Amino acid sequence: MVASRSPFANYFLLVLVSFCLLRFGDRINYETLTLTLPRTNTTAVSDVNDVVDREPARRNYIVRFVEYKDAEDHRAYLQGKIGLDGWEWIERRNPAAKFPTDFGVVAIDDSVRTALIEEFERLELVKDVSADLSYSRSVLAEGDDRVGAFADGKKRPGKIFSSMSYSEGECYATAISNSTISWNRQLLMQRYQVTSFFGARGLWEKGYTGAKVKMAIFDTGIRANHPHFRNIKERTNWTNEDTLNDNLGHGTFVAGVIAGQYDECLGFAPDTEIYAFRVFTDAQVSYTSWFLDAFNYAIATNMDVLNLSIGGPDYLDLPFVEKVWELTANNIIMVSAIGNDGPLYGTLNNPADQSDVIGVGGIDYGDHIASFSSRGMSTWEIPHGYGRVKPDVVAYGREIMGSSISANCKSLSGTSVASPVVAGVVCLLVSVIPEHDRKNILNPASMKQALVEGAAKLPDANMYEQGAGRVHLLESYEILKSYQPRASIFPSILDYMDCPYSWPFCRQPLYAGAMPVIFNATILNGMGVLGYVESPPTWHPSDEEGNLLSIRFTYSEVIWPWTGYLALHMQIKEEAALFSGEIEGNVTVKIYSPPAQGEKNVRRSTCVLQLKLKVVPTPPRSKRVLWDQFHSIKYPPGYIPRDSLDVRNDILDWHGDHLHTNFHIMFNMLRDAGYYVETLGSPLTCFDAHQYGTLLLVDLEDEYFKEEIQKLRDDVINTGLGLAVFAEWYNVDTMVKMRFFDDNTRSWWTPVTGGANIPALNDLLAPFGIAFGDKILNGDFSIDGEHSRYASGTDIVRFPAGGYVHAFPFMDSSESAATQNVLLTSGMAKVR
Ligand SMILES: *[C@@H]1O[C@H](CO)[C@@H](O)[C@H](O)[C@H]1NC(C)=O
Ligand SMILES: *[C@@H]1O[C@H](CO)[C@@H](O)[C@H](O)[C@H]1NC(C)=O
Ligand SMILES: *[C@@H]1O[C@H](CO)[C@@H](O)[C@H](O)[C@H]1NC(C)=O
Ligand SMILES: *[C@@H]1O[C@H](CO)[C@@H](O)[C@H](O)[C@H]1NC(C)=O
Ligand SMILES: *[C@@H]1O[C@H](CO)[C@@H](O)[C@H](O)[C@H]1NC(C)=O
Numbered sequence: 150m151v152a153s154r155s156p157f158a159n160y161f162l163l164v165l166v167s168f169c170l171l172r173f174g175d176r177i178n179y180e181t182l183t184l185t186l187p188r189t190n191t192t193a194v195s196d197v198n199d200v201v202d203r204e205p206a207r208r209n210y211i212v213r214f215v216e217y218k219d220a221e222d223h224r225a226y227l228q229g230k231i232g233l234d235g236w237e238w239i240e241r242r243n244p245a246a247k248f249p250t251d252f253g254v255v256a257i258d259d260s261v262r263t264a265l266i267e268e269f270e271r272l273e274l275v276k277d278v279s280a281d282l283s284y285s286r287s288v289l290a291e292g293d294d295r296v297g298a299f300a301d302g303k304k305r306p307g308k309i310f311s312s313m314s315y316s317e318g319e320c321y322a323t324a325i326s327n328s329t330i331s332w333n334r335q336l337l338m339q340r341y342q343v344t345s346f347f348g349a350r351g352l353w354e355k356g357y358t359g360a361k362v363k364m365a366i367f368d369t370g371i372r373a374n375h376p377h378f379r380n381i382k383e384r385t386n387w388t389n390e391d392t393l394n395d396n397l398g399h400g401t402f403v404a405g406v407i408a409g410q411y412d413e414c415l416g417f418a419p420d421t422e423i424y425a426f427r428v429f430t431d432a433q434v435s436y437t438s439w440f441l442d443a444f445n446y447a448i449a450t451n452m453d454v455l456n457l458s459i460g461g462p463d464y465l466d467l468p469f470v471e472k473v474w475e476l477t478a479n480n481i482i483m484v485s486a487i488g489n490d491g492p493l494y495g496t497l498n499n500p501a502d503q504s505d506v507i508g509v510g511g512i513d514y515g516d517h518i519a520s521f522s523s524r525g526m527s528t529w530e531i532p533h534g535y536g537r538v539k540p541d542v543v544a545y546g547r548e549i550m551g552s553s554i555s556a557n558c559k560s561l562s563g564t565s566v567a568s569p570v571v572a573g574v575v576c577l578l579v580s581v582i583p584e585h586d587r588k589n590i591l592n593p594a595s596m597k598q599a600l601v602e603g604a605a606k607l608p609d610a611n612m613y614e615q616g617a618g619r620v621h622l623l624e625s626y627e628i629l630k631s632y633q634p635r636a637s638i639f640p641s642i643l644d645y646m647d648c649p650y651s652w653p654f655c656r657q658p659l660y661a662g663a664m665p666v667i668f669n670a671t672i673l674n675g676m677g678v679l680g681y682v683e684s685p686p687t688w689h690p691s692d693e694e695g696n697l698l699s700i701r702f703t704y705s706e707v708i709w710p711w712t713g714y715l716a717l718h719m720q721i722k723e724e725a726a727l728f729s730g731e732i733e734g735n736v737t738v739k740i741y742s743p744p745a746q747g748e749k750n751v752r753r754s755t756c757v758l759q760l761k762l763k764v765v766p767t768p769p770r771s772k773r774v775l776w777d778q779f780h781s782i783k784y785p786p787g788y789i790p791r792d793s794l795d796v797r798n799d800i801l802d803w804h805g806d807h808l809h810t811n812f813h814i815m816f817n818m819l820r821d822a823g824y825y826v827e828t829l830g831s832p833l834t835c836f837d838a839h840q841y842g843t844l845l846l847v848d849l850e851d852e853y854f855k856e857e858i859q860k861l862r863d864d865v866i867n868t869g870l871g872l873a874v875f876a877e878w879y880n881v882d883t884m885v886k887m888r889f890f891d892d893n894t895r896s897w898w899t900p901v902t903g904g905a906n907i908p909a910l911n912d913l914l915a916p917f918g919i920a921f922g923d924k925i926l927n928g929d930f931s932i933d934g935e936h937s938r939y940a941s942g943t944d945i946v947r948f949p950a951g952g953y954v955h956a957f958p959f960m961d962s963s964e965s966a967a968t969q970n971v972l973l974t975s976g977m978a979k980v981r
């Protein structure tokens with residue numbers, strides 16, 4: 150990837166290697182999401198009519214209204230306003246029915262679907278209409294028959310559930326004659342009594358046991374008279390099944406970790422009031438509408454803490470995301486698991502990745518991040534910005550002991566187990582504040598402040614893996630005990646000297662002339678659900694040299710609910726091109742919130758973000774590599790298929806290709822080799838090619854403007870820019886086969902591109918006489934005795950005379966292996 154200025158054939162060094170080489174090899178873990186590649190034979194085009202015929206002619210839709218009213222009023226409104234037939238109001242008989250609601254469920258005939266939805270959405274009081282998605286959570290079973298959202302190849306990739314470990318070991322507390330097992334049990338007891346790791350006993354002895362804390366457990370229910378619990382307040386029914394009991398063990402286990410009082414698997418807060426919301430059927434199925442009703446009920450009944458057992462990559466599921474905002478806005482502290490999709494980066498699950506939710510990752514008892522724990526910055530902001538730090542905290546998530554249905558103890562692993570651990574800690578902490586003061590002091594922001602400020606930083610993980618670190622119950626207790634409402638920034642320090650915590654920042658110093666480096670911090674506002682930035686943030690360098698830094702700020706104008714963001718865009722001024730050293734100082738920002746109830750004055754607080762930056766002289770051109778982020782697209786919003794077709798259980802490219810997520814190993818390798826890598830977040834026309842040795846185009850999905858194509862040609866031929874392209878596959882027949890019918894939206898989902906957008910790349914490379922084909926190749930190869938795997942990619946079908954092409958024999962797995970096409974977009978003439 151080195152640029153040189155030799156004749157044409159040489160200076161244009163094209164690298165075509167699958168980027169999968171650069172990813173972790175050990176992605177096969179036992180707790181991944183349940184996305185499964187659709188069976189190609191059920192999604193083939195010839196099946197269209199079959200599939201459609203089998204679907205019912207009506208489907209349920211959620212109609213959201215702009216205000217809360219009795220369901221009956223909403224129904225009357227719709228019936229009075231809608232002239233068309235072909236729809237029906239669905240009555241929901243559940244405990245939320247006695248409270249006002251903000252949505253209705255209607256069944257709509259397929260034949261009039263489009264017209265009716267349009268008519269609904271035109272109504273003044275209707276916010277929007279969306280499909281009532283059905284979710285299914287994976288069963289606790291081993292093997293490949295996962296019951297996931299994709300298992301039958303027909304479900305939309307909506308919310309997908311984090312699954313528990315498949316390896317659960319039940320260990321009986323009753324008398325057991327088998328000595329091996331009882332030995333095992335003792336070992337487990339010593340090691341996995343999780344409450345003891347956090348020193349919960351210290352707080353119990355002070356009399357704090359979670360009393361008068363209302364904990365909503367959204368799960369599979371719980372048995373009424375389970376002996377491990379002394380305070381099951383209410384069990385509610387949100388499914389269509391005739392039971393409130395837990396027949397799976399998931400809900401019971403979770404409740405046990407939080408509030409179990411049985412000696413061998415003690416929970417954190419045994420007096421916590423348990424409100425068991427049964428939102429999953431025995432088959433682990435649920436619907437958006439069930440969740441929305443249950444959420445509304447949680448708000449109406451003033452729950453304090455809610456732990457959500459749902460998560461997935463789709464942060465564009467608006468009814469859901471907005472309902473979560475509403476919940477936290479109503480002062481319900483929400484705890485959720487960050488996901489079980491590690492060790493890959495960019496794998497955070499929603500809603501745990503929302504700043505108003507406490508997102509929890511998992512560690513093992515050696516204080517190492519558990520391999521399954523999702524990590525990498527949040528990906529909502531990619532490609533145009535930079536993700537936030539998540540998870541917020543980590544907790545033990547391996548082999549945790551909790552209650553089983555049969556009133557014994559059992560152990561489970563997964564971030565979905567670490568999450569109830571934190572929920573338990575939160576319940577215990579809530580009970581530390583005297584009841585009359587709770588609404589004044591406790592809220593999603595102040596609880597998060599207590600958790601992140603108290604947390605213990607782990608030595609060998611970065612902030613995008615561990616957040617603030619391991620939950621430290623007693624430190625957080627100290628912080629809460631003397632808490633005064635205030636705002637703060639998380640993380641509160643960006644220290645280029647602190648490696649690996651400040652990775653990737655600590656891996657590459659700043660220098661003059663570089664693209665802006667973005668750090669996206671979160672504002673936590675414990676003063677009120679609503680807050681504002683009083684005046685623009687300011688930079689206070691600790692000495693003269695700090696003036697060499699130029700910072701631009703972007704931030705939330707309105708901080709709601711409880712949280713916002715403050716992004717730094719940092720550049721070193723041109724005059725410091727030779728400067729080498731450290732720059733220190735603080736960024737401060739003033740936040741205010743309207744007076745709380747009974748107060749006269751606005752609440753104010755100044756937050757500080759401490760910066761310790763490292764600066765080096767601008768590196769020579771040949772060492773500077775520019776990474777094109779601008780042309781990268783991921784799921785959501787479109788169906789972007791995975792790159793390697795070998796990865797069968799994950800059909801979508803949802804990790805967000807970025808140097809600091811998916812490609813973090815490549816970033817580290819380039820750094821190790823002495824290169825400096827910058828990120829281009831704008832079109833190819835927006836950079837000065839004189840500054841860079843190489844432009845890296847990796848796995849890109851977007852198209853290029855004519856101006857970009859022209860400029861790149863000029864950059865390469867006249868300015869001597871090197872270009873490295875990692876292209877991936879694009880094969881129309883295969884893409885058609887990857888279509889699947891979405892049961893929920895009753896539409897076909899077709900990939901918007903292949904692993905990469907080869908036609909667009911061919912347009913870009915046409916001026917050089919280079920083109921990729923449509924094969925899908927993989928296999929092993931070796932260069933200079935080094936063996937590597939070409940996991941997935943395509944072939945080069947056109948190359949200028951005098952150039953060098955290295956060729957290796959690979960396997961072709963494309964559907965149309967017999968034909969070989971040059972892929973060009975419509976604007977180009979097809980040569981062949
Ligand atoms: C569909 O594919 C599966 C496995 O890929 C196979 O077991 C099954 O027989 C196929 N069904 C048909 C109808 O081809
Ligand atoms: C007890 O141990 C023996 C082997 O020592 C094993 O075969 C048997 O299945 C065990 N019993 C139970 C109840 O697990
Ligand atoms: C739960 O609600 C559904 C739908 O209203 C009902 O059919 C079912 O009988 C209820 N189950 C229980 C245990 O109340
Ligand atoms: C907490 O959330 C995780 C997943 O996000 C889930 O597995 C667990 O069951 C939830 N616990 C409760 C109490 O709802
Ligand atoms: C920072 O994160 C927030 C919240 O996701 C986002 O709205 C904003 O665009 C991000 N800023 C940058 C510069 O990436």
Ligand SMILES: *[C@@H]1O[C@H](CO)[C@@H](O)[C@H](O)[C@H]1NC(C)=O
Binds near residue numbers: 690734
């Ligand atoms: C920056 O903030 C830290 C922590 O609040 C403080 O210790 C330090 O003195 C501040 N430095 C400057 C230059 O204001």
